[in-house]
Amino acid sequence: MARSSNRRPLGRAFFDRPTTRVAKELLGAVVTVRAPGGARSVQLVEVEAYVANDPANHAYRGPTRRNRSMFGPPGTLYVYRIHQVVCANLVTRPGEAVLLRAGRPLVPADANPSGPGRLCRVLGLTVADDGERVGRHGRISVTKPRGTTPTEPVIRGPRIGISRAVTRPLRFSLAGDRWVSRPRRRAT
Template sequence: MNAILPSFIDFSAPSVDVARSLIGATLLLDGVGGRIVETEAYDHEDPASHSFGGPTKRNSVMFGPPCRAYIYRSYGIHWCLNFVCRTEGHGAGVLIRAIEPLAGLETMRARRGLNDVRLLCSGPGRVCQALGITSEHGGMPIDALPFQLTLPNSGEQIPIVTGPRIGISKAVDVPWRFGLAGSRFLSRPFR
């Protein structure tokens, strides 16, 4: 399926639409990053979402204004980056699962301790480690420095594949995982 990206991303839209729209966009943090090649959508009515049970101290950013970074630890080890979607009080987000590294490769290699460019950002924990994302970035607007989010040229055809989300135990068959078709930088191939 090919999609034409809008000239901007409306973070007040449903998380599924935002997740799809982010494929092919460029994400940088302090000049380090690359092209977003894989995302997953989560919504407040979705039992796999951190916002499903309502606001808590941990997920409070998801219930605030859209276009903010929601950062959490996965398995107590890895930071994960999500973009908050929809209007205030709703609690939805998009997990950034994988990026094709394009800028700051030496910085990413040093942070990750490896040379293989394909493995630098192929998974949500790897994305955060390579870009230097920590809890300090939680709640920051993603449309302002130190973040930089840029869409591809208007009208560019982006081949997108969809499938079920991975690494979750609830709502496992929901097809809210989106990827750049043919990318070798995905966290896991699509079925």
Template sequence: MTPLPPDFYVQDVDRVAQALIGATLLVDGVGGVVVETEAYDVADPASHSFAGRTPRNAAMFGPAGHAYVYRIYGLHYCLNIVCGTPGSAVLIRAIEPQHGIERIRARRGITMRDRDLCAGPGRLCAALGIDLARDGASLSSPPFLLAAGASAPPIVTGPRIGITRAAERPRRFGWMQSPWLSRPFPADHIATQQDQA
């Protein structure tokens, strides 16, 4: 697999969020195909960067193509990929696990359904062993590998999940009808990538 080039990440955050659908994300060889993302930027009231730079969100204002990892509810971690405009990042919401399944199951639980292993940002980080130690790390260097997909999948767009501010904005992107999504897209919000152009 060929890593995505550094200039991929300097694009507009919504473009990166859509282009990452179908890409392969690995951490120490463990991971799979990205099927769901969300876009955030400094002008977005739902973004961690909206109020400016803080020690917690400093990675969002750092180099494009690096990780912004934060903790939610004191329990779970979320992986974001910093994009070109300072304060913008793509949240990786779900992947289809394809590599290192045994290691994923050891981390997530042997009895868990396959579709639940990496469906959601907290589950995904637990499955891939991502924690705050990865905050600020380059996605172009080990242990990360982020490689382009073989083809462009059909993409659906809808409102983001788990936020209260700017929740209506269609900045959540997913692989159409993928069984690996963290949550189905509402039928009345679905639009193809071509419709958004």
């Protein structure tokens, strides 16, 4: 594991790039949320890109009350509620974002962040965090191991749980990682 001194915080310059590229490079990044009870953090292993002209994108029809955070500056957090859980995204460019789908537990080490709802629960993210900007000094920060450590092979495939643009290959995950979520199929 990379030590914290060995990581670089991701800021606006990182997120202000094409969404699919940001999504792919977020794999292996560490999301940390500071909370009164102590910090929580996970290492991302699965994400999905939601882009322009994408019918599955919440921002497809322009700004609304729910999705207004998606039109904030690069690095804005977009958190929304679905059924009984919340899902978190990192905004790249206006109307585009990366859904955080699954991660490897770091703190606490015995958590289960496999799945967008579980990941948010582990991190303690709620709709109150919607619109926050990630950064070194904020409540939420995203860091990436520095150096040339090559990541595992990245798998690219269709997104999960949507009913429109179902075949677009905008889901990225680390090959063979045990924490990658499964689309409702039996666990081998």
